[in-house]
Amino acid sequence: MQGNLSAWLVKHGLIHRSLGFDYQGIETLQIKPGDWHSIAVILYVYGYNYLRSQCAYDVAPGGLLASVYHLTRIEYGVDQPEEVCIKVFASRRDPRIPSVFWVWKSVDFQERESYDMLGISYDNHPRLKRILMPESWIGWPLRKDYIAPNFYEIQDAH
DSSP: OOOHHHHHHHHTTOOOEEEEEOTTOOEEEEEOHHHHHHHHHHHHHHTOOEEEEEEEEEOSTTSOEEEEEEEEEOOTTOSSOEEEEEEEEEOSSSOEEEOOTTTOGGGHHHHHHHHHHHOOEEETOTTOSOSSSOTTOOSOTTSTTOOOOSOOOOOOOO
16 A cells, blocks of 8 residues: 555655555655665655654564654645655664754654664764763663573662
8 A cells, every 4th residue: 555655756756655644644754874864854844844753662572673763744734644654674683774963953862762772874874873871881772583691770768
């Protein structure tokens, strides 16, 4: 099932895969990592000027990692803005996805959190470093194959 945005991308020769619609009727598209930055710029110019959120998840143990972007097309005088969900899958061995920081600045901390928790490297991100875990932390805590270090944190009891 193809939505309006998917049909528009096909019409303009932009490669993607339609994943259908979610329970709210929001169209979900899969974009290849190599095409993501250019399609992000095109979506911004097309009117998707607001990045609602970005998150990432581990699809399956030993499988792909996914970076998910929720975009909204906000126009003056429109009661119901258009929304789209973009999924970019990356290989677990070398999870690299182009950063869209220079398109939507609000993705800064969200891409950093995805890097910190899952190890997805966002190319051309200006400050890609750990944001939640200490810089010396080894591993990616939200990966399904992550093994917790063998130590216990000492906490102050008040």
